[in-house]
Structure formats: structure tokens, C-alpha cells
Amino acid sequence: xxxxxxxxxxxxxxxxxxxxxxxxxxxxxxxxxxxxxxxxxxxxxxxxxxxxxxxxxxxxxxxxxxxxxxxxxxxxxxxxxxxxxxxxxxxxxxxxxxxxxxxxxxxxxxxxxxxxxxxxxxxxxxxxxxxxxxxxxxxxxxxxxxxxxxxxxxxxxxxxxxxxxxxxxxxxxxxxxxxxxxxxxxxxxxxxxxxxxxx
Amino acid sequence: xxxxxxxxxxxxxxxxxxxxxxxxxxxxxxxxxxxxxxxxxxxxxxxxxxxxxxxxxxxxxxxxxxxxxxxxxxxxxxxxxxxxxxxxxxxxxxxxxxxxxxxxxxxxxxxxxxxxxxxxxxxxxxxxxxxxxxxxxxxxxxxxxxxxxxxxxxxxxxxxxxxxxxxxxxxxxxxxxxxxxxxxxxxxxxxxxxxxxxx
DNA sequence: ATTATCTATAGATCTATAGATAATGC
DNA sequence: ATTATCTATAGATCTATAGATAATGC
Numbered sequence: 019x020x021x022x023x024x025x026x027x028x029x030x031x032x033x034x035x036x037x038x039x040x041x042x043x044x045x046x047x048x049x050x051x052x053x054x055x056x057x058x059x060x061x062x063x064x065x066x067x068x069x070x071x072x073x074x075x076x077x078x079x080x081x082x083x084x085x086x087x088x089x090x091x092x093x094x095x096x097x098x099x100x101x102x103x104x105x106x107x108x109x110x111x112x113x114x115x116x117x118x119x120x121x122x123x124x125x126x127x128x129x130x131x132x133x134x135x136x137x138x139x140x141x142x143x144x145x146x147x148x149x150x151x152x153x154x155x156x157x158x159x160x161x162x163x164x165x166x167x168x169x170x171x172x173x174x175x176x177x178x179x180x181x182x183x184x185x186x187x188x189x190x191x192x193x194x195x196x197x198x199x200x201x202x203x204x205x206x207x208x209x210x211x212x213x214x215x216x217x
Numbered sequence: 218x219x220x221x222x223x224x225x226x227x228x229x230x231x232x233x234x235x236x237x238x239x240x241x242x243x244x245x246x247x248x249x250x251x252x253x254x255x256x257x258x259x260x261x262x263x264x265x266x267x268x269x270x271x272x273x274x275x276x277x278x279x280x281x282x283x284x285x286x287x288x289x290x291x292x293x294x295x296x297x298x299x300x301x302x303x304x305x306x307x308x309x310x311x312x313x314x315x316x317x318x319x320x321x322x323x324x325x326x327x328x329x330x331x332x333x334x335x336x337x338x339x340x341x342x343x344x345x346x347x348x349x350x351x352x353x354x355x356x357x358x359x360x361x362x363x364x365x366x367x368x369x370x371x372x373x374x375x376x377x378x379x380x381x382x383x384x385x386x387x388x389x390x391x392x393x394x395x396x397x398x399x400x401x402x403x404x405x406x407x408x409x410x411x412x413x414x415x416x
Numbered sequence: 417a418t419t420a421t422c423t424a425t426a427g428a429t430c431t432a433t434a435g436a437t438a439a440t441g442c
Numbered sequence: 443a444t445t446a447t448c449t450a451t452a453g454a455t456c457t458a459t460a461g462a463t464a465a466t467g468c
Binding site: 220221222224249250251261262264265270271 | 456459466467
Binding site: 021022023025050051052062063065066071072 | 429430431432433434438439440441
């Protein structure tokens with residue numbers, strides 16, 4: 019039984035972190051309070067000293083999941099010779115497909131977000147806007163950047179959703195591979211001023 | 218209390234149809250047996266004379282949802298001057314976004330399919346293959362048709378998922394509109410021999 | 417006589433609460 | 443003394459089953 023305020027803050031962070039993972043794996047309504055608390059090394063009774071309701075945890079967990087989400091992809095682009103390709107390759111990698119718990123919340127929680135409360139939806143929208151802005155920058159401006167950025171984000175999101183759901187490994191790999199290739203094709207990179215990130 | 222065999226078959230179809238709608242709206246685990254039976258005009262007790270388990274209904278409902286799904290889009294292309302544009306415009310319409318219950322199961326049930334049993338996953342994969350094949354045909358062959366078809370399907374699926382989840386009507390409309398536009402751009406139609414459907 | 421559906425309920429599971437326990441921190 | 447966590451449980455909800463009821467169909 020931990021007891022100091024410091025330990026409580028630590029427990030809180032651990033609960034949110036565990037929930038952010040489990041909810042990306044099983045949906046926001048998937049894991050029960052008891053299961054989450056157990057995975058955080060606690061018993062379920064203490065939950066309501068940390069959160070007013072389960073929905074409050076959902077809101078915090080979705081926020082944590084989105085924050086974690088873009089981090090990994092921004093890392094992947096740093097110092098890369100071709101930052102756009104690095105981003106796309108990491109997003110559409112078998113590793114990302116096979117580990118939804120630590121991956122992009124826009125894909126993992128899309129269906130849930132559409133039926134969630136206002137807090138969750140606001141966090142979700144902000145994350146979508148961040149992805150679009152990030153892609154616009156990686157594409158380096160030019161004609162129709164925003165259109166091309168939106169098309170790139172939606173095809174990556176759709177590809178990951180479908181690649182996770184199909185029960186055929188070859189088809190799943192093919193989907194990831196072909197979408198990676200299509201995002202490197204001339205059309206989606208048109209006028210991309212690659213070396214500089216400025217618009 | 219209906220009683221003939223004919224009425225039973227009718228009840229069965231009605232239960233599956235209601236479930237196919239509700240599960241696309243709320244996920245396969247959303248609606249309870251009692252809620253589905255009530256919407257079908259029955260009481261929950263009779264459910265297990267129609268299905269061995271709730272999972273059996275999920276399998277039938279997902280199959281019904283996918284069957285219904287492509288129908289509407291194939292209709293939209295019949296007799297259209299530009300069948301590809303007709304398909305894309307219907308798929309990425311505000312009407313489709315706002316009525317998931319009668320829309321594409323690949324989007325609505327993607328997250329659920331990834332964690333569902335073998336029957337559901339097999340049905341889901343078959344539907345993804347049908348969408349890819351349909352798009353290949355609409356694109357009329359040419360270099361990289363399969364790649365372009367896969368990219369088109371994933372961007373439509375991703376666009377619909379995200380357009381439904383964001384809580385800003387302008388952003389949602391923009392996503393649908395820009396992806397519609399990007400699928401009509403030269404690159405995605407390259408070498409498309411439009412009037413004929415042959416490869 | 418058979419059977420499709422209904423009423424009633426068992427058993428499991430889930431969110432949330434109440435009160436006990438065992439640390440921290442003045 | 444305060445408080446973070448624990449044990450125990452209330453109340454709601456969900457899947458599944460049992461037995462009654464009221465039609466069909468030989």
C-alpha cells in the first residue's frame with residue numbers, strides 16, 4: 019500500500035498509461051476498471067480516488083495516447099535524408115501494424131471517437147490537425163499541399179486500419195507496401211522542396 | 218406471437234438486419250441482445266432459438282452488413298458517364314458519413330474485425346478484396362492499377378473514419394472534399410481507359 | 417403434436433460506493 | 443491527523459437458460 023502524495027501521482031500516471039495502451043488495443047470500452055487497475059499493480063477499489071468516473075479516465079487516456087502517438091513519428095523523421103519517406107515508412111511498418119497499443123490513436127480509436135463525449139472528440143480532432151500540419155511540412159509546400167497532406171493522412175490511416183483487420187498476412191503486407199509506394203510516387207510529392215522544411 | 222416456419226425465417230432475417238445496422242453504428246459489442254430483439258419487434262428470450270450464441274449473430278450480421286455495403290456503390294456507378302467519379306463521390310458523400318448504419322462495413326467495423334473471431338475476419342477480408350477488385354475495374358487497368366486501387370480504397374476508408382470522428386463540420390467536409398478531389402487527379406487515373414471496363 | 421415466442425430468472429460481469437487498514441507527514 | 447490503497451459489496455446490465463403460452467400444421 020503506497021501512501022505519499024508522490025506515490026499517488028505516480029499511480030495516477032501509471033493507470034493512465036496502462037489505459038492508453040489497453041484502450042488502443044481493445045477500444046475505449048474494452049478494458050474494465052478492475053483489469054486496468056490490476057495491470058497498474060493496484061486493486062479496483064482505489065480507482066475512484068483518482069477519477070470521478072470511468073469516462074474521466076477515457077478522456078485522460080485518449081489524450082495520453084495521442085500525445086505519445088505523434089512523438090514516435092516525429093523522432094523517425096529527425097535527421098533522415100528523406101523525412102517524408104521516413105515518416106511514411108515508419109507509420110506503415112509491420113511493427114506499427116502489429117503493436118496498436120503503442121501506436122497511432124487516430125486509427126486505433128477512430129470508431130470510438132465518433133461516439134465518444136466532447137472531451138475525447140476535441141482531443142481527437144486536434145490530433146488529426148497535427149497530423150495534417152506535420153505532413154504539409156514534410157511535403158515542403160507547393161501546389162495543393164493541404165490536399166496532398168490530407169490525402170496522405172487518410173490513406174495511411176485507412177491502410178493501417180485495414181492491414182490490421184484482414185486475416186491474410188500477404189494481403190496485409192501488400193496493402194502496407196503499396197500505400198508506402200504510392201506515397202512516394204511523383205504525384206503525392208509534386209513540387210516538394212525536400213531539403214528545406216519551409217513553406 | 219408469430220408461429221409458422223415462414224414467420225420464423227422472417228424474424229431471423231429481421232434480427233440480422235437490425236443487428237447489421239446497430240453494429241455498424243455502435244460496434245459489434247455495442248448493442249445487447251435485448252436491445253436488438255426489441256428493435257426487431259421481439260422479446261429477448263426467443264433469441265437463442267435463432268442463434269447458438271451472440272457471436273453467431275455477430276458473424277451473420279457482419280456478413281449481411283458487407284453484402285449490403287457494396288450493393289449501394291455498384292448501383293451508383295451503373296450508367297454513370299464517369300463510373301469511378303460516381304463511386305468515389307458516393308462513398309465520400311456527407312450522406313454516407315452521416316449514416317454509418319447503412320454504409321460501408323470496412324470502415325464501420327474495421328477496429329472490431331481486427332479483434333473478432335475467424336468467421337468475421339474471413340468475411341471482412343473478402344469484402345476488402347471485393348473493394349480492391351471493384352476499384353481496379355473502375356480504374357480501367359493500366360500501369361500500377363492494383364497499387365492505385367489499393368491506395369484509393371485505403372484513402373476512402375481512412376477519410377470516412379476520420380470525417381466521422383472529428384467534431385468540426387468544416388474540417389470533416391474538407392477531408393471528404395479533398396480526398397474526392399485527390400482521387401480525380403491525373404495521378405490516380407493515369408492511363409485509365411474510362412469508357413471500357415476491360416483491362 | 418409441434419414449435420415460435422414470451423415471461424422469469426440464474427449467474428457472470430461491470431461501475432461505483434462504503435468502511436477498514438496502514439502508511440505518510442505535521 | 444490525514445490519506446492512498448485495500449476488502450467487500452450494492453445495484454445495474456448482460457448473456458444464456460427454463461418453463462409457460464399460444465399459435466401452426468399434420
